[in-house]
Amino acid sequence: SSGxxxxxxxxxxxxxxxxxxxxxxxxxxxxxxxxxxxxxxLGRATSMxxxxxxxxxxxxxxxxxACKRLxxxxxxxxxxxxxxxxxxxxCRELQDLAPPGHKDPVAEVIHCDLSSLxxxxxxxxxxxxxxxxxxxxLLNAGMFPPNSQKKSIYxxxxxxxxxxxxxxxxxxxxxxxxxKLKASAPARVVTTSSSLHSPSTxxxxxx
Numbered sequence: 001s002s003g004x005x006x007x008x009x010x011x012x013x014x015x016x017x018x019x020x021x022x023x024x025x026x027x028x029x030x031x032x033x034x035x036x037x038x039x040x041x042l043g044r045a046t047s048m049x050x051x052x053x054x055x056x057x058x059x060x061x062x063x064x065x066a067c068k069r070l071x072x073x074x075x076x077x078x079x080x081x082x083x084x085x086x087x088x089x090x091c092r093e094l095q096d097l098a099p100p101g102h103k104d105p106v107a108e109v110i111h112c113d114l115s116s117l118x119x120x121x122x123x124x125x126x127x128x129x130x131x132x133x134x135x136x137x138l139l140n141a142g143m144f145p146p147n148s149q150k151k152s153i154y155x156x157x158x159x160x161x162x163x164x165x166x167x168x169x170x171x172x173x174x175x176x177x178x179x180k181l182k183a184s185a186p187a188r189v190v191t192t193s194s195s196l197h198s199p200s201t202x203x204x205x206x207x
C-alpha cells in the first residue's frame with residue numbers, strides 16, 4: 001500500500017554509494033562532452049603549436065588527460081606540482097606523445113604547494129623567470145578533506161585547507177600571472193569546479 005512505501009528509506013551506506021556512482025558518471029559524461037566539444041573543435045579549427053599552458057593538478061585525473069590532449073596539439077605544458085617525483089614521471093609520459101623527431105621538451109614541472117601562499121608566489125616567480133609565454137592557465141587542482149576529519153584543518157596561512165587549495169591559491173596564481181597572460185594574448189584562463197564548493201561541505205562553508 002502507499003503507506004508502506006512512505007515508510008521505506010534507503011540505508012545511509014546505500015545512499016552514499018549511489019551518490020558516489022552518480023558523481024563518477026557525471027564526471028565521465030562531463031569529460032566526454034569536454035573532449036568532444038572543446039578539444040576536437042580546437043584540433044579542427046585552431047593551431048596551438050608553440051603555445052604554453054600552465055596546469056595545476058596535472059599529475060592525475062582530468063588534469064593529466066588534459067595535459068595529454070594539449071601536448072598532442074603542440075602545446076608545451078608546465079606542471080605546477082607538489083610531488084616533484086610524480087611531476088617528472090608525468091613529463092616523461094607526455095614526452096612520449098611528442099611527434100616523431102621532436103626533441104624539445106614538451107613538458108616541465110615546477111614545484112607548487114597550493115596549501116601555501118608563499119609556495120604559489122614562488123612558483124609564479126620561477127615560471128616568469130623562464131621567460132616563457134602563458135597562453136593557457138588551467139586551474140584544475142583540488143583536494144577533499146577526509147570524511148573522518150571531525151574538525152576543519154587549517155593551513156599555516158590560517159585558512160581552511162580545502163578553501164585555500166581549491167580557491168584562494170588559484171585566485172592568487174591567476175592574479176600573479178595576469179600580466180603575462182595579457183602579454184601572451186590571445187590567452188585563456190580555465191577553472192574547473194567540484195561539488196566541494198557546495199555550502200554543505202567544509203571547504204564550501206569557509207568559502
